[in-house]
Amino acid sequence: MNDKLFEKLLLEVQKPARYIGGETGSIVKEFNKAKCKVAFCFPDTYEIGMSHLGMKILYGVLNDNPDYLCERFFAPWIDMEQKMRENTIKLYSLENKKALSEFDIIGFTLQYEMSYTNILNMLDLGGVELLASERKGDIFVCFGGPCAYNCEPIADFADFVMLGEGEEIFIEVADAYTKWKNLGKTRKDFLETIARLDGIYVPSFYDVTYNEDGTVKEIKKNNVNAADRPVKRIIKDMDKVYYPTNPIVPFTEIVHNRAMLEIFRGCTRGCRFCQAGFIYRPVREKSPEKLVQQAKELVNNTGYDELSLTSLSSSDYSCFNQLADKLLDVTENKKVNLALPSLRVDNFSVDLMNRIQKVRKSGLTFAPEAGTQRLRDIINKNVTEQDLLNTAALAFSNGWSNIKLYFMTGLPFETLEDVLGIADLAEKVVNIYFKTAPDKKRRQVKVTVSTSIFVPKPFTPFQWQGQEKMDSVVEKQNALKAAVGKNVTYNWHDSKLSYLEAVFARGDRRLNKVMLKAFEKGCKFDSWDECFDFEKWMDVFRECDIDPDFYALRSRDLNEVLPWSHIDVGVSDAYLKKELMRASEGITTHDCRQGCTGCGINGLGGVKCV
């Protein structure tokens, strides 16, 4: 890279510090000595990617190994990309400033569907062939992360896919790569070798055929080395697995600029809309001793003034209050805040919150998800109105005055009544304030209601449900806008973005050409308001002769072959169907901690749920 030219460009762009690397905790190894060079790519800006725990983990796991190196890549913001293209500077790593094309394994994490165009843009900027079928030599592109479980809409761009947790499998793949490179065999030979590993899916080893009505007819493997159904990998012992307690601390402000402590994986609640709740099963906790040790190391190594617990429903941890006490002992004398991002209304403890938020009584956030008990039962969000009102009363009488409530609209079986129930519930919370707050200044209470739009996701009981039509969702949003009281602030999500998300979340391989064309037309940073161009996307669908409604809106038959049916996440198809039936009848399913509900995850090799 021409350093002088590069530095000149950095003087001309916004926030240059995100393009320089060299942060404390970053690891710069001798580039040419590594036997396998891994590029870890996050298809969004530095500020978002650096907030992601998975990247910190895999970066640490790979760099801990003396034979391998891992360097970071992020999507350059529009101004930087333009300068790079004008000056033919390839996308480079933050560590050794090497072009993406100089790496051996290029891994992209798929965190959300609307980041997919950035993957193509980054490959293009890095000088790497977009299509797996056109790649030559010894460079491989792989996908991982939650959306990798159904990455069929972008499967043509991946040589292979890692399913599940990457700490072990990534090293196994790097080992296989090193051996393969020494032998000088074909690309196919490498893919066949790793296809035999649990957790590896090679899309080109499977053929998909379609029925006349456009649904999938059959997904059949075409290579004996491939599994019939590739299965996800999980870490069995969370106390023994690597955890990054000396992570990179960025120079610049990023989205989540704090130390992160993962206390367990998985979730036992079984909310039927929540993909994370199914794909991250089973629940595996770290021991309190391990967590205290990791908390100490994080606080001592990073200098952050906040330590955040980052599991799905952190307060579900066994003996959570005792753990919180122990963690507070670590953080309090170091003037570090302990943050609890996900709170549940049914086990909220004021004592704990008072200890946690000693100085700032900032807002509390709860997610009832639906406005009526009927609908909360359908989605299996096992909280009641009384839980919320009790918690609100506790919070208000202890000095909080700012409560945020998250809901979804467009949920399966939802009626207008359910949506208007959101306004009622918010109003009840406001009334609780006037009843309970010790110091009732009328203007002080702030209740914020935010609604997102339900997107049906693979591997959930609602995977067969169609998304509600955009105009009908907008009607509901408008009705809610009109119904909320004057002490309530209402925010809502854009229906167009959620619609596209629904297309790609449950898409099949025929969407690859859509993705390619969208990239060619300049779609990128689709999750950013200033970049998202819905009309452009609609043009692309028309030009590709693909009907997006087929993917987003259509309710699927229970016997239909789903595009992701050849992937095994450990939760059985029968269980998801049973859960859908129960939803339609308004029957809830209890938390797995109160007894096994038989989802099938225990079959995933020797791990027993908590």
Added chain:
Amino acid sequence: MYKVRLSFYKKGYAKFVSHLDLMRMFQRIFKIAGVDIAFSQGFNPHPKMSIAHPLPVGVTSDEEYLDIQLNSMPDYDRLVSQINKAMPEDIKILRAWEPIEAMNLLCLSKYTVKLTLREKVHCFEDIITAFKNMNEIVVSKKTKKGIADVDIKPWIKSFDILESDGTDFTVSMLLSTGEKANLKAFTVLDALAKYIPEFKLLYCDINRDCILKENMAKIDV
């Protein structure tokens, strides 16, 4: 309370780290290094630290000054090694000592600037001499009241060519720094481009060599 003055360098890509980010980094590093820094009283306590004259983004420096206040008496050598263990490669502490003079005595910055021009210029020396002899050198400058035309000539204390080789030049500048008069090296380059048509800048590499008092001496020496 114990006042401590630290000097540090900032080199390589770290020159793109802004002043605000640098201050936040120091706060975290002090925490990691176990530096017993004093906090201000009040509702929102913040660590007692201040930097002499913030370096603009894009400029490296051989020696910057940071004053901090500690609750306990420091061992200066240990302090330096503790902090440096936690510092990134491109920013390191040079020295720590008990300050004698006030930081606001510093009012001059000496820069070494490496320039690469797009095209070869004949008689670069003559051009620079003519530039220096102009009656006034007016540039648009951001001030507290907005953008205004300012004559920067009184703030250019010296401007010398150290090396010249084709399109590459190394110059030395001594410029006013501080609250009363503050002139960035970038602004001088803008002025050159404005007044001299042949001065077409391709690359520049600006380093602050030192910050000096009125009498050209370093602080506390």
